Amino acid sequence: MTEPVHLACLYISERPELRRFLWRMTGSVSMAEELVQDAFLRLLERGDRADPVRNPQAYLRRSARNLALNALQAQRRHEPVSEVPELADPTPGVVDRMISRQELLAVMRAIAGLPPRRREVFVLSRVDNRSYDEIAERLGISRNTVMVQIVRALSDLRKALEG
Numbered sequence: 001m002t003e004p005v006h007l008a009c010l011y012i013s014e015r016p017e018l019r020r021f022l023w024r025m026t027g028s029v030s031m032a033e034e035l036v037q038d039a040f041l042r043l044l045e046r047g048d049r050a051d052p053v054r055n056p057q058a059y060l061r062r063s064a065r066n067l068a069l070n071a072l073q074a075q076r077r078h079e080p081v082s083e084v085p086e087l088a089d090p091t092p093g094v095v096d097r098m099i100s101r102q103e104l105l106a107v108m109r110a111i112a113g114l115p116p117r118r119r120e121v122f123v124l125s126r127v128d129n130r131s132y133d134e135i136a137e138r139l140g141i142s143r144n145t146v147m148v149q150i151v152r153a154l155s156d157l158r159k160a161l162e163g
Contacts, residue, residue, distance in 0.1 A: 005107060005111075005126065005154070005157055006126070007040070007043070007044060007104065007107065008104060008107035008108050008110075008111055009111075009123070009126040009127045010040075010043075010056055010057075010060075011040055011104060011108065012108070012111075012123070012127050013127045013128070014056075014057060014060055015036055015040075018036050018039065018060060018061065018064050019032050019033060019036050020032075021061070021064065021065075022035045022036060022064055022068050025065070025068045025072070026068055026071065026072060031068075031071060032068075035064055035067045035068055035071060036064065037101060038063075038067050039060050039063040039064040039067055040060065040104065041100050041101070042063045042067075043056060043059060043060055043063065044100050044104070045100070046059070106160075106161060107157070107161065109160075110156075110157050110160035110161055111123070111157065113156075113160060114153055114156055114157070117139075117149065118149050118152060118153045118156070119153070120139070121135055121139070121146055121149040121150060121153065122149070122150060122153040122154075124138070124139075125146075125150055132146045132147060132150075
């Protein structure tokens with residue numbers, strides 16, 4: 001689960017629904033967007049533990065809900081939500097969170113930088129969880145071409161993220 005490419009694919013697929021869910025809960029688009037990022041950061045931080053997250057989608061939704069409830073409770077107490085973590089704990093944890101966000105953005109930029117066909121094959125495979133045969137049929141290409149595109153996409157992503 002800690003693999004950045006997998007996390008980026010999960011971000012692409014789950015972010016819109018999570019954002020809508022949180023927007024309905026909080027009534028604030030900006031708060032919803034911030035909470036989505038916080039939920040993904042929790043998942044990223046959780047990936048370093050020995051017990052992996054079995055259902056990342058469910059974990060994200062639960063984390064997002066809990067974060068929203070905490071934010072709304074803090075708001076009711078008239079505490080600025082965005083300042084609560086910094087006031088409560090001004091440790092390097094804030095820096096770590098910023099670095100994690102930057103890493104996630106780097107992965108997303110790397111995926112966006114893939115050639116169009118390669119990106120399409122990659123997203124269909126890793127985000128939409130389509131089989132190679134389904135992708136081949138949908139795009140009118142051979143199964144081998146799908147496999148080659150996936151291998152090249154992973155190689156391109158690895159190079160983009162290392163350098």
